[in-house]
Amino acid sequence: MNPVNVNREPVLAPDLAARVSRVGLVLAVLGLGAGFALGAAEGDNLRHFFWAYLVGFAFFFTFTLGGLFFVLVQHVTGAKWSVSVRRMGEFAMNTVPALGIMAIPLLYPLLTNAGREEFGGLLWPWVQPHGEHADLVAMKEPFLNVPFFIGRMVFYLLVWWLMARFFMKRSLQQDTDRDPAYAPTIAMRKLSAPGIIVFALTLSFASFDWLMSTAPEWFSTIFGVYIFAGCVLTIHAWLVISSVFLQKQGYMKKEVNAEHYHDLGKFMTAFTVFWAYIAFSQFMLIWYANLPEETGFFHSRTTEAWKTMSYLLIVTNFFVPFFGFLSRHVKRKPKMLAMWAVYVLIVHWLDLYWLVMPSMSPESNPFGLIEVATTIGAFGLFLWAFARQGVRHSVLAYGDPKLGDCLAHENY
Amino acid sequence: MSNNSSAELHGIIAEYHTVEEILAAAETVREAGYTRWDCHTPMPVHGLDRAMGVRETRLPWVVLIAGLTGGGLGVLMQWWMNAIDYNYRISGKPDWSLPANIPVAFETTVLFAAFAAFFAMWIANGLPRWFNPLSRNARFARATDDRFFVAIQASDPMFDQDATAAMLSSSGAHAVETVEEPDETSRPPAVFRGAVWSLVSLAMLPLFLVAMARYNTSDKPRVHLVPDMDFAKRIKAQAVSDLFADGRGTRPPVAGTFALEDMEAVGADPAYYTGKLGDSFVTDFPLEVTPELMQRGQERFGIYCAVCHGDDGRGKGMVAQRAAVLSPATWVAPTDLHTQPVVDLASGQLFDSISNGVRNMPGYSSQISYQDRWAIVLYTRALQRSQAASAQDIPEGVNLR
Numbered sequence: 001m002n003p004v005n006v007n008r009e010p011v012l013a014p015d016l017a018a019r020v021s022r023v024g025l026v027l028a029v030l031g032l033g034a035g036f037a038l039g040a041a042e043g044d045n046l047r048h049f050f051w052a053y054l055v056g057f058a059f060f061f062t063f064t065l066g067g068l069f070f071v072l073v074q075h076v077t078g079a080k081w082s083v084s085v086r087r088m089g090e091f092a093m094n095t096v097p098a099l100g101i102m103a104i105p106l107l108y109p110l111l112t113n114a115g116r117e118e119f120g121g122l123l124w125p126w127v128q129p130h131g132e133h134a135d136l137v138a139m140k141e142p143f144l145n146v147p148f149f150i151g152r153m154v155f156y157l158l159v160w161w162l163m164a165r166f167f168m169k170r171s172l173q174q175d176t177d178r179d180p181a182y183a184p185t186i187a188m189r190k191l192s193a194p195g196i197i198v199f200a201l202t203l204s205f206a207s208f209d210w211l212m213s214t215a216p217e218w219f220s221t222i223f224g225v226y227i228f229a230g231c232v233l234t235i236h237a238w239l240v241i242s243s244v245f246l247q248k249q250g251y252m253k254k255e256v257n258a259e260h261y262h263d264l265g266k267f268m269t270a271f272t273v274f275w276a277y278i279a280f281s282q283f284m285l286i287w288y289a290n291l292p293e294e295t296g297f298f299h300s301r302t303t304e305a306w307k308t309m310s311y312l313l314i315v316t317n318f319f320v321p322f323f324g325f326l327s328r329h330v331k332r333k334p335k336m337l338a339m340w341a342v343y344v345l346i347v348h349w350l351d352l353y354w355l356v357m358p359s360m361s362p363e364s365n366p367f368g369l370i371e372v373a374t375t376i377g378a379f380g381l382f383l384w385a386f387a388r389q390g391v392r393h394s395v396l397a398y399g400d401p402k403l404g405d406c407l408a409h410e411n412y
Numbered sequence: 413m414s415n416n417s418s419a420e421l422h423g424i425i426a427e428y429h430t431v432e433e434i435l436a437a438a439e440t441v442r443e444a445g446y447t448r449w450d451c452h453t454p455m456p457v458h459g460l461d462r463a464m465g466v467r468e469t470r471l472p473w474v475v476l477i478a479g480l481t482g483g484g485l486g487v488l489m490q491w492w493m494n495a496i497d498y499n500y501r502i503s504g505k506p507d508w509s510l511p512a513n514i515p516v517a518f519e520t521t522v523l524f525a526a527f528a529a530f531f532a533m534w535i536a537n538g539l540p541r542w543f544n545p546l547s548r549n550a551r552f553a554r555a556t557d558d559r560f561f562v563a564i565q566a567s568d569p570m571f572d573q574d575a576t577a578a579m580l581s582s583s584g585a586h587a588v589e590t591v592e593e594p595d596e597t598s599r600p601p602a603v604f605r606g607a608v609w610s611l612v613s614l615a616m617l618p619l620f621l622v623a624m625a626r627y628n629t630s631d632k633p634r635v636h637l638v639p640d641m642d643f644a645k646r647i648k649a650q651a652v653s654d655l656f657a658d659g660r661g662t663r664p665p666v667a668g669t670f671a672l673e674d675m676e677a678v679g680a681d682p683a684y685y686t687g688k689l690g691d692s693f694v695t696d697f698p699l700e701v702t703p704e705l706m707q708r709g710q711e712r713f714g715i716y717c718a719v720c721h722g723d724d725g726r727g728k729g730m731v732a733q734r735a736a737v738l739s740p741a742t743w744v745a746p747t748d749l750h751t752q753p754v755v756d757l758a759s760g761q762l763f764d765s766i767s768n769g770v771r772n773m774p775g776y777s778s779q780i781s782y783q784d785r786w787a788i789v790l791y792t793r794a795l796q797r798s799q800a801a802s803a804q805d806i807p808e809g810v811n812l813r
Contacts, residue, residue, distance in 0.1 A: 280514060283511070284511055284512075284514065284515070287511050288503075288505075288511075290503065326476070327472075
């Protein structure tokens with residue numbers, strides 16, 4: 001509670017950042033390369049590879065969008081507690097260009113003829129409606145058609161890129177300009193409210209497009225919120241991991257303390273519950289109404305090959321982390337919290353895997369090296385784009401006027 | 413320092429001006445070994461608990477246990493209601509199915525946890541209490557404004573008026589004062605007590621009225637709280653209505669009505685679509701009898717018919733039981749499907765009863781497809797057979813116990 005003398009010095013870690021981003025690049029090349037090689041070896045026209053790639057892509061995308069949401073919500077609420085970790089959130093949101101690079105290969109399954117006859121498409125089965133429900137899927141053609149789909153994809157990425165740039169630029173201006181009228185701070189605050197609306201809509205529709213349309217005859221309006229829950233969990237876990245890592249390397253020792261970890265932990269607890277709440281809301285309405293066009297999704301996931309995994313997810317993604325995070329002591333011990341954060345990222349990935357893969361292979365769980373490799377690759381690409389920014393920029397938003405409040409922050 | 417020896421001593425308070433002072437003082441008092449004392453501050457002071465040596469609160473455990481209890485009881489309650497007390501199949505779900513219980517269990521979890529937190533806080537803080545002697549001290553009023561206080565109670569085993577006061581003075585207090593127990597009793601004033609008692613009695617009134625109404629009969633019309641809902645302008649199915657010349661609320665379809673799409677089909681296979689050939693009901697079953705069809709019939713019977721006729725067809729379904737209690741005068745009991753006249757009905761006539769209803773029973777043609785209606789006929793036949801079985805029906809080699 002003593003007023004903290006704010007020492008407005010940048011925290012620069014260019015060598016560390018360069019090293020981490022190199023590791024990221026190596027992981028990306030090796031992971032995606034190995035995934036591709038394994039996929040090509042399966043001789044299924046890369047079908048399995050592309051589905052696994054989509055899971056990795058979704059994993060990457062939840063980091064970026066989680067970062068964007070984190071930054072937006074700090075500005076819209078005028079949050080003080082988070083200033084010292086916000087720059088890491090900004091780094092995460094500012095990985096949109098790399099996400100765009102990762103989206104390019106996804107054009108292949110949209111444009112090639114391979115797999116159209118048999119599966120309706122290599123990846124998204126609506127590319128050419130086929131099979132039992134072809135007529136239903138065909139009716140969605142005005143929305144689910146290749147040119148419009150690609151257009152939307154470009155649109156989402158463009159919007160996110162513009163938003164990320166806007167907030168990144170203003171945040172850096174706070175550091176260097178020290179404008180006594182706080183122009184960049186106010187600009188960010190103003191744009192954050194409409195920004196959240198744009199975020200909500202684009203995230204929701206991107207989730208519909210990229211993930212939900214892997215089961216094109218199915219629909220759930222809450223689906224975007226479900227993905228959103230994963231994004232928020234992911235970014236808080238990631239902030240914990242990066243802060244603990246930086247501190248271990250000797251940076252930001254004072255700037256991030258037990259109080260900040262405590263708050264990050266609270267958000268992970270809250271969003272663990274939120275995830276369960278949304279997941280159950282989605283399930284219960286469909287289960288109760290029992291309408292044929294809605295139940296397919298859960299039917300394939302709660303019978304035969306996927307049954308065990310579905311029930312397991314309830315335990316791994318809700319009960320374990322919920323009781324794990326419940327205690328105040330866990331949230332205030334950085335190393336322990338970081339271990340839980342890694343756990344959260346792993347189970348979040350399992351969740352994405354469970355959302356996507358049963359649509360490719362309802363009869364059997366195809367889990368194998370190929371999923372692991374592509375996901376490591378996707379994560380590596382994210383890590384590269386994330387850490388590269390640390391080479392040029394301070395990892396602390398040291399010019400934010402609320403930094404002093406942040407450092408003095410205490411939980412009651 | 414006032415020192416009025418006539419009144420009983422409640423304790424000693426010491427006043428401080430800053431957060432640093434109160435933190436230092438709290439440490440001094442703690443180190444001196446006092447146990448019955450407290451700090452009063454105008455705003456939450458970080459680190460005060462530590463300085464005072466306050467044990468970590470056990471409230472979270474209370475809340476956790478209460479929450480788990482609430483969740484458990486929520487599930488238990490619904491299990492008992494759905495599977496034991498009033499087991500009633502709803503939209504083909506099992507009598508007791510967990511997913512349907514989760515929202516309620518979630519609410520009971522929150523309810524129990526919130527109440528436990530609320531009342532445990534009362535207990536932990538010694539509430540409810542009419543007033544605190546400290547609030548009689550003029551100086552102490554600034555504890556809600558800009559001053560910090562340490563208050564040590566006279567009941568503390570370490571308490572010694574002079575030594576304690578000296579200790580507080582040396583801890584940097586700006587003022588040290590004794591606080592007496594008030595002369596008056598600490599009972600609330602009579603007006604207040606009167607008001608509480610009248611409120612409590614008034615609150616009982618509705619309960620008495622409800623209890624009275626339950627055990628008395630009255631010839632007055634009942635009270636209608638929402639008249640336009642109780643007397644909605646509508647025509648009840650099967651009820652009389654003066655809107656139509658024939659007085660029937662339910663309008664029969666115009667003679668010879670068929671759904672357009674069925675017209676051709678009906679012409680091509682009247683036995684299947686109407687249960688009739690010419691004017692007489694068919695006696696053969698128009699479909700191939702398969703185990704699947706039988707199962708389908710059993711399932712549909714369970715969904716559409718069992719509510720009235722009962723799972724066993726004896727007319728003791730849940731709706732029938734309720735209706736017999738609620739309106740014994742007007743309710744016509746569902747027919748026992750095992751009576752000889754029903755057993756002797758032609759299959760086509762059974763089909764016709766399901767399609768178009770019979771006397772007081774409504775028709776189900778709008779809900780049940782043709783094939784399902786035949787499946788129900790088939791299952792009804794099996795049900796009738798099962799209830800009229802004799803020893804000869806038992807396959808050879810099966811042991812009777």
